[in-house]
Every structure is written in C-alpha cells, then in structure tokens.
Amino acid sequence: MAREIALRQLTVRARTEAELRAALARRHVPTEAVDEVVERFSEVGLLDDVAYARDWVASGERRFKSRRSLAQELAAKGVDRETIDSALESRDAEVELEAARALGRKKAAATQGLDPAVRYRRLAGALARRGFSGAVVAAVVRETLREPPMAMNAEAADPWVTES
Numbered sequence: 001m002a003r004e005i006a007l008r009q010l011t012v013r014a015r016t017e018a019e020l021r022a023a024l025a026r027r028h029v030p031t032e033a034v035d036e037v038v039e040r041f042s043e044v045g046l047l048d049d050v051a052y053a054r055d056w057v058a059s060g061e062r063r064f065k066s067r068r069s070l071a072q073e074l075a076a077k078g079v080d081r082e083t084i085d086s087a088l089e090s091r092d093a094e095v096e097l098e099a100a101r102a103l104g105r106k107k108a109a110a111t112q113g114l115d116p117a118v119r120y121r122r123l124a125g126a127l128a129r130r131g132f133s134g135a136v137v138a139a140v141v142r143e144t145l146r147e148p149p150m151a152m153n154a155e156a157a158d159p160w161v162t163e164s
Contacts, residue, residue, distance in 0.1 A: 001029065002034060005027050006020055006037050006041060014052050015052075016047075017038055017049055020037075020041070020047060021034055021078075024037070049079050050083055050086070050087070052077075052079070053084060054087045056073065056074055057070050057074075057087045057088055058090075061099050064130055065130055066131035066132045067091050067096055067131075069130055070088065070091070071088060074087070096136065097136060097140075100130075100137070101143070103126060103140075104123060104140040104143070105144060107126045107127075108144045108145065111123065116145070120141060120145060123144060123145065124138075124141050
C-alpha cells in the first residue's frame with residue numbers, strides 16, 4: 001500500500017523526501033513501511049533531494065524568483081540547508097539580476113500609461129515580493145522606468161489612422 005501511495009505522489013510531480021514522508025504519514029502508513037519505501041525509492045533514483053533542489057533553482061529563473069525566495073521554498077519542502085546551499089551555488093549575482101530585470105520589464109509593460117508613482121510602487125512591490133534585495137529592487141526599478149515605453153502611442157500604432 002505504501003509503495004502505491006508513493007508512486008501516485010511521484011507521478012503527479014517530483015517530491016522531496018520530507019514531502020513523501022508527510023504524504024505517507026497522512027495516509028497512516030506505519031513508520032517502518034515509510035522508511036522502507038523511502039530507502040528503496042532513493043536507491044533507484046525516484047527520490048533525490050539534491051536533483052530536486054537543483055531543478056527547483058533552475059526553474060526559479062523562469063519564475064522570476066530570488067535566491068532568498070528559492071531557499072525559503074526549498075526549506076519549506078523539507079530540503080536540508082546543505083543541499084539548498086549546494087543547489088544555489090549555480091545561481092550567481094548576474095543570474096539573479098537578470099531574473100529581476102526580466103520581471104521588471106514584464107511588470108513595466110503591464111503598467112504603461114499609469115502614473116509614474118503608481119508604476120514605481122507596483123514594480124518595486126512585485127520585485128520585493130519575489131525576494132529580491134533592496135539594492136536589486138532599487139537598481140532594476142530605476143533602470144526599467146528610465147527606458148522608453150515598449151509600444152508607440154496609440155495613434156501611430158494604428159494602421160487605419162490616416163494623415164489629414
């Protein structure tokens with residue numbers, strides 16, 4: 001029974017050892033059976049916290065997440081500190097800054113036409129919620145809001161408007 005529960009959990013998405021143990025405990029699986037399944041699944045490579053953490057960090061760039069945010073998410077999933085630190089080694093300051101810039105461009109485009117103060121607050125808030133440091137937030141907001149708007153004004157962009 002424990003094996004089937006674990007396989008169903010891992011079919012949906014990859015899990016950490018702690019997540020799998022918690023799922024089995026919720027189903028009232030005896031501790032001995034949990035230990036046996038976790039050990040066997042680790043042996044055959046179905047359960048690997050190191051690979052999970054590495055993949056989670058790699059996906060963080062696409063999700064515009066900071067190192068701090070990724071570390072908190074992994075810790076909440078039961079990954080140990082040493083594994084988290086090892087996974088985050090690949091995430092240097094330049095990758096972090098580029099993720100912040102990408103989120104900044106996306107949010108700036110969505111707030112075009114709003115009051116500059118509103119744009120500033122929304123952009124800074126979005127970056128801060130993703131866990132970027134104050135220095136990164138300030139730099140990206142200044143850089144992003146200084147750029148010219150992405151699209152031309154509405155009249156120039158409309159091909160049906162003719163000069164009179």
